[in-house]
Amino acid sequence: MSLTAAAGGFLLLLTVSVARGEEDWGVTYTPTQICALKGSAVDIHCTYSYPRMNDEHTDEHTEVLTTFWFTKERNDEPVDLETDSGYAGRVESQCERNNCTLTIRDVRRSDSAVYKFRFETNQRRGKFSGSPGVTLTVTDLQVKVSRSSARLVLTCRSSCDVADHPSYVWYNNGQKMEEDVSTYRVSVNVNDSFSCAVKGHEEYRSTPVYRPNLPSVSVSPSEIVEGSSVTLTCSSDSNPAAKYTWYKKYGRRALSEKTQFVFTSIKSSDSGQYYCTAENELGSRTSKDEGHFTFINVKYLPNLPSVSVSPSEIVEGSSVTLTCSSDSNPAAKYTWYKKYGRRALSEKTQFVFKSIKSSDSGQYNCTAENELGKTTRLIFISVKYAPRVPSVSMYPMGEINEGSSVTLTCWSDANPAAKYTWYKRNLNSEPQPLRETLTFVLRPVQSSNSGEYFCEAENKFGRNTSESTVIDVKYRPNLPSVSVSPSEIVEGSSVTLTCSSDANPAAKYTWYKSD
Ligand SMILES: *[C@@H]1O[C@H](CO)[C@@H](O)[C@H](O)[C@H]1NC(C)=O
Ligand SMILES: *[C@@H]1O[C@H](CO)[C@@H](O)[C@H](O)[C@H]1NC(C)=O
């Protein structure tokens, strides 16, 4: 018999008692090993004994004051199981004379432990805990599943032997199927749920094995922005544990064979529908079985907008449409501005000039904006137009004297820049082009240069003509010519002498008679 002393000096005392041939201090456990099914009730038995004579050699009889069961010690003191909250309402201990029983109901795996009995007497050192105690192992039955061609091979297992030669009972969806076989061969249907029990303990059944339930899918985070990390998680109630596989709708290959699929940096092209499959030996389910796909909608900042101008050549007076477009999710809001303009021109993707003016030329910008931010594209618009009425300047101004020089300059506002041609008006014929230059120089000026000049400005959109500029060349009188009329002069008749000379302005004449 092996004894454990609660206090140091106790062994000595014990030796004395034994030597005196008295009844010994002791606890006997029967049995010392118990294997119990989870959920069942267990009785642990012991009998205890102690010397009737006390150690002080007095006449006082030894009395048992308290008895209890324990598995743990605190500060070297055994803790009464009935005060342990882990056993609350599940334990009961009873003694009949020296015969004691601990009953534990609804045993749990955590109840697996060594249970010892202790009794305390009225003697100074008379406290005794019995070793080795009872080893309780709580087991649950498990169905082990393997496949043999088209059939399943189910084996009922427990971690310790509940009975000496256990015989098993098999159930499908709670209906008894088979008895007295430890290995059960079946062909499986979708709703099958197999469990086993030890015969004689039918109420404590194994956890059933069944194909996975419809998997549920979670996406984290719920708001998905391009570049962020996104985790898809597939889970399904299943026994044995399921193996998971992730797919993208229309995708050829599996994305992941784990319960989670992680996009470390999600792209907009990852938007789409996803589903997962949970599979064990009894079958498989996929999250799309009831038409439920997991939709991933990747949001992103608008791309740099692309801008188009229609028509491509912008001519004054025509209708012109500016169109801004950008790829974004969610869809962008567009705003058109003219540079330095205070107000938005348009809050639509298009802005239309019904009849564009040359003053509409300039820089424009289009902004595409969504909840993630905005991007802007600039464009330059150049409105084309025919030359305006050209203006002419003459240098020097004022009187033009024969022999001096004169410069005429033509200028017209036009886009693209105009080409210039100078003309002189003729009395009886069409004006002939003189020179195709911006400036027209007369040097030296001759009297024959007098006349009306004008210029014409032209580009591919039209032509326009300036008003006429008059050049009036001043010159000295020529040698005068004298004429007499009539040619035959008769006394008494009238005679006219005429003096004439070419001059600009007209000359003043003076007649003299020479001596
Ligand atoms: C002790 O009690 C148990 C159950 O109450 C009984 O089976 C056993 O025979 C008893 N043993 C003794 C020695 O009285
Ligand atoms: C399986 O169970 C589901 C729901 O209980 C039922 O709708 C379905 O018909 C069952 N399938 C078979 C093949 O028994």
Ligand SMILES: *[C@@H]1O[C@H](CO)[C@@H](O)[C@H](O)[C@H]1NC(C)=O
């Ligand atoms: C677009 O034009 C508006 C109006 O001139 C201006 O306020 C805004 O800053 C411009 N945006 C960019 C990005 O140039």
Ligand SMILES: *[C@@H]1O[C@H](CO)[C@@H](O)[C@H](O)[C@H]1NC(C)=O
């Ligand atoms: C000439 O210019 C004027 C404005 O300066 C303009 O109104 C007119 O249409 C132009 N003529 C042609 C033929 O382009």
